[in-house]
Amino acid sequence: MKIGLAIENKTNLKLFVEEFGLHYDIVLLTENNILNDNFDLIIVDRLNFDYYKSKIIEAKTDQKPSILPVLLIVEQKYRKRLKSEIFDYIEDIIWIPVYKDEIIARVQNMLTIRNLSKKQKKVTKSLNEDKIKLNQELKIKNKELKKRIVEAIHLLVKASEFKDVETSEHIKRVGKYARLVANIHERDSNFSINIFYAAPMHDIGKIGIPESILLKNGKLTNSEFKKIKEHPSIGHKILQEGNTEVMKMGTNIALHHHEYYDGSGYPEGLSGKDISLEGRIMTICDVYDALRSERPYKKPYSHDKAIDIILNGDERTSPDQFDPNLLDILKKNHKEFDNIYKKSII
Ligand SMILES: [Fe+2]
Ligand SMILES: [Fe+2]
Known part of the structure; x- marks a missing residue:
């Protein structure tokens, strides 16, 4: 799975890279790759979130109905200033200072959400395909039925002729x-x-x-x-x-x-x-x-x-x-x- 990182604080960045670099594909976020790299999770700090916000929203919309989880890292001192609307764009927050156990649990939660939403997308897709197939079959059956009615009418009319x-x-x-x-x-x-x-x-x-x-x-x-x-x-x-x-x-x-x-x-x-x-x-x-x-x-x-x-x-x-x-x-x-x-x- 691919994780996009945009964290200014070097210590925190190192912690994430060391912890997840072995198991996941870690890529530093840029304006170009947000939309093109098909990320499974974006981990971003407050300043980078403001900077990349419009691109992040676009990437999340592109991936619908799958969820592209965004994990925000914010300093404790901003706790009171954070507006509730932020949750329209992110899935979870980790407060700084970050703790290793906590980031492991949160990241795994986010990736579980990602996996489930991808499976859901597959199920929805196959349900839609079934629906289209059923509709087509119904159309053919209706056509056949109409044909039979018309045929019966022709035979009736022929008899009267x-x-x-x-x-x-x-x-x-x-x-x-x-x-x-x-x-x-x-x-x-x-x-x-x-x-x-x-x-x-x-x-x-x-x-x-x-x-x-x-x-x-x-x-x-x-x-x-x-x-x-x-x-x-x-x-x-x-x-x-x-x-x-x-x-x-x-x-x-x-x-x-x-x-x-x-x-x-x-x-x-x-x-x-x-x-x-x-x-x-x-x-x-x-x-x-x-x-x-x-x-x-x-x-x-x-x-x-x-x-x-x-x-x-x-x-x-x-x-x-x-x-x-x-x-x-x-x-x-x-x-x-x-x-x-x-x-x-x-
Ligand atoms: Fe008549
Ligand atoms: Fe007539």
Whole structure:
């Protein structure tokens, strides 16, 4: 171990060198070596302490969390004048005249403190390394879990595609529109990510509707239309067992995506904020994309026509059906909707 000495009194200096020189590496303190020599103990008298104080503080800070002990040697006559703040910078004091037995005991105490603090540093370092490793493993596990959830959603949506007249492009686009609106409305990235994955499940309940109705070319009878209107409740039943945030959001979206802000929608005729935010977002995105897409009863509309119908209404659609805040978002960001649509059909 290395001890740095700065003692003016020759007799005292000799005593320390003779006593510890054989067992330890003794080095006289200079302004340069305090910071560079990685001392295990500094023994310094009062005048040298004042002279080297700033460097000693710097060396102690550098070695944290290990303790670099400082042993101060002071004449008895200064006992009363010594300020208590001195103990912020030193670990112990030896009063002059110094006694051999006393310095041996004090120096050994200081070196024990040094050794223990070094061991502590090692333990802290390895604990920190374990913590980093655990965090990394947790991140990988979370990623895997998210992957599995997304995979389950894709499989569910795929199953519904077998029966549905809606295309897989429509399903992907609604997720993108919903994420765009959620980003502007919520500014909560978790909400936006969840709605991106949850939106494609909006029509999952169509799995429970007979194909003869879903794929019928002509006009639906009243009872057939009634049957189709069951798909939000069926979707809700399928998804409500899910425990993840995405699945909970998907459950709300499935149940609420045909509810209208003015209460004219189905299945429950909910209105205003009784409809979940994700449901309200889904409705506006679904209607926009339906207007852009070809349906058995209509040709695809241009972007301008689709926006005009949503903002100003036509014989089937009224702006009152939508959350006014979301209408405003659509109005200000309608070009982004068009971009999402155009990118998907290239
Ligand atoms: Fe639907
Ligand atoms: Fe849809």
